[in-house]
Each structure stands twice: as structure tokens, then as C-alpha cells.
Amino acid sequence: MVTALLASAMVTLASVVGVFFFGKKAGRLEGIQRFVVPAAVGVFLSLVLNELIPETITQAPKWGSVIIAAGFLSFYVLAHVLHRRYHHLEADDCDRKGAAMLILIGDGIHNISDGVVLGGAFLIDPAVGFAVALGLALHEIPQEIVEFGVLVRAGFSRTKAMLYNLLSASSIFVGTIIIMVVNKNADQYVWIITGLAAGNLLFLAASDLLPRIHGNLRHYGSIWYSTTAIIVGFVLMTAILTFVHEQFDEPVNYSDGVESTH
Numbered sequence: 001m002v003t004a005l006l007a008s009a010m011v012t013l014a015s016v017v018g019v020f021f022f023g024k025k026a027g028r029l030e031g032i033q034r035f036v037v038p039a040a041v042g043v044f045l046s047l048v049l050n051e052l053i054p055e056t057i058t059q060a061p062k063w064g065s066v067i068i069a070a071g072f073l074s075f076y077v078l079a080h081v082l083h084r085r086y087h088h089l090e091a092d093d094c095d096r097k098g099a100a101m102l103i104l105i106g107d108g109i110h111n112i113s114d115g116v117v118l119g120g121a122f123l124i125d126p127a128v129g130f131a132v133a134l135g136l137a138l139h140e141i142p143q144e145i146v147e148f149g150v151l152v153r154a155g156f157s158r159t160k161a162m163l164y165n166l167l168s169a170s171s172i173f174v175g176t177i178i179i180m181v182v183n184k185n186a187d188q189y190v191w192i193i194t195g196l197a198a199g200n201l202l203f204l205a206a207s208d209l210l211p212r213i214h215g216n217l218r219h220y221g222s223i224w225y226s227t228t229a230i231i232v233g234f235v236l237m238t239a240i241l242t243f244v245h246e247q248f249d250e251p252v253n254y255s256d257g258v259e260s261t262h
Contacts, residue, residue, distance in 0.1 A: 001180045004122040007133035008115060008176045014140040015169035018148025019162050036149030038213055038226040040103075042233025043146050044205035047139075050241050052110070052198035059191035067192055071109075071199020072207075075102060079208060099208055100154035103147055104164055106200035108171040113193040115175020123180070135244040136172075142236055144169065150209075 056064040082098040114136050122129030144165060151161035175193070213226050 001177075003126055004119050004129060004176050004180060005173065007122070007129055008118060008172045011114070011118070011133055011136045011140060011172055012166065012169045014137045015144045015148075015165040016162055017141050018145045018165065019158060034225075035229045036146050037153060037209060038229035039233030039236075040146035040150055041205045041209050041213070042230040042235070043143055043237045044201045044209075045230075046234045046237035046241065047110075047143065048198050048202045048205065050238055052113075052194050052201070056191045056195040056198055059188075060195070064191055064195055067195030068199045068202070071196035072203045073199070074196070075106065075200045075203040076207070078102065078105070079203070097154050099204070099212065100151050100156065100164075102200075102204055102208060103150055104168045106197065106204055107143070107147060108168045109193065109200055110197035111169055111172040112175040112178075113190060113197055115172035115177075116179045116190050116193065117175075118172065119176040119179030131247075135247065139237070139240050139244050140169070142233075142240060146233065 053064075053068060056068060058064075060067070079098060079102060082101050118129065118132055118136060121132035147168075148161050148165055151164060152158060156164065214223075
């Protein structure tokens with residue numbers, strides 16, 4: 001368990017990459033922000049369509065779609081609650097704060113599922129565990145970069161954005177501990193976490209961030225600029241996920257007899 005938790009810490013530290021990526025110059029930060037928010041849509045769509053939804057449906061063909069829809073609707077309700085929480089701010093600031101909080105919560109749920117996968121890999125073999133940890137860290141980096149950018153654009157200081165990202169990323173410890181403690185039964189319920197995360201991030205990409213971008217295209221340059229940024233985010237994340245799965249996947253046999261990989 002100690003080794004698995006150390007690997008979880010390594011993956012968690014990937015969340016601070018955004019601080020170094022953006023640098024300290026305000027002009028550079030402002031320029032990159034125009035690209036980062038649309039790119040976040042592409043990154044989240046790739047993560048949902050190429051990883052979370054297939055993983056959920058593979059493990060639970062009958063109920064997977066139900067839990068994905070539940071994740072989507074739960075974030076619809078949460079978005080309303082957060083809007084009321086920040087309604088006293090200017091409309092733009094309210095939208096940005098709400099989106100930032102949704103991203104942190106959605107990523108936190110997703111990281112719990114990553115922790116379950118990581119803990120399960122260490123139960124197979126430590127070498128497998130470290131390979132999976134490296135794979136998780138690689139696909140966390142672009143996601144954490146765009147999330148850091150969204151948080152800064154929402155008005156958080158660089159320090160707060162880094163700490164909030166670190167807190168959200170640290171939920172991987174929860175998943176790792178769960179699978180290590182109840183390893184005989186936990187793997188058959190991973191689809192619930194991945195399904196909720198898929199619905200959460202799908203809502204963020206398609207029903208929260210994208211409408212905000214479309215409603216303020218002048219800030220993002222043009223429809224073609226924002227579309228290009230979305231495509232770049234999608235292609236980059238898809239390429240990383242493809243590489244990670246080719247290099248680090250190990251088969252996992254779930255209790256219902258379905259073989260899957262992560």
C-alpha cells in the first residue's frame with residue numbers, strides 16, 4: 001500500500017505542471033487563456049469519448065448509460081446551485097467561477113477512478129503499478145494544464161489555482177486506498193465512478209464551457225479560432241491516450257467475466 005500511495009503522489013504532482021507551463025508574464029498568460037478554455041473542451045471530450053464512456057459500457061453494458069446520464073444531470077443541478085452561490089458577482093465572473101468549481105469537482109471524481117485503477121495494478125504486480133502510474137501521469141499533464149488555465153481565467157491567483165488543482169488531483173489517494181482495502185470486491189464497481197465522471201465532464205464540455213465560448217466569441221477571436229483550439233485539444237489528448245494504452249495497458253478481469261483494459 002505504501003508503494004501504491006507513493007505512486008499516487010507522483011501522479012498528483014502532475015497537477016502543478018500548469019504553473020510552469022504558463023510562466024510568470026501577465027501578457028503571455030492572457031494570450032494563452034484565449035486558447036486554453038476552448039482547448040479544455042477538446043481535452044474533456046477526448047477523455048470522455050475515448051476512455052470513460054467505453055470503460056463504463058464495457059464493465060456495465062446494461063446500467064452504464066444510466067450512471068453516465070446520472071452524472072450529467074447531477075452536474076446540471078450542481079451548476080444551478082453554483083450559479084446561485086456566485087450570483088452576486090458580475091455575470092462574467094459568476095460564469096467563470098461556476099465553471100471552475102465544476103471542473104474541480106468533476107476532475108476529483110475522475111481521479112478517484114484513476115486511483116482505483118492504480119491500486120488494482122499494484123495488487124497485480126508493483127512493476128505493473130508503476131507502469132500504470134506513469135501512464136496516468138502522462139495523460140494528466142495536458143488535462144491539468146488546461147484546468148489551471150481555466151482556474152486562473154476565473155479569477156483565482158496562480159497560487160490558489162495550483163492548490164485547488166492539487167487538492168482535486170489528490171482524490172486519487174481515495175481510490176487507491178479503497179481498492180487496496182477492499183480489493184476483492186471494489187473492481188466490479190469501478191464503472192459507477194467512471195460513469196459519473198464521464199457524465200460530469202461531458203456536461204462541462206458540451207453544456208457549460210462550449211456555450212460560454214460561443215456566447216463570447218469576440219474574446220476568443222472567432223468561431224474558427226475556437227474550433228481550431230477545440231480540435232487541437234481533442235487530437236492532443238487522443239494521441240496521448242492512444243500512446244498510454246499501447247504502452248501501459250494491462251488486462252483486468254472483472255468479476256462478471258468481462259475482460260477490459262485501462
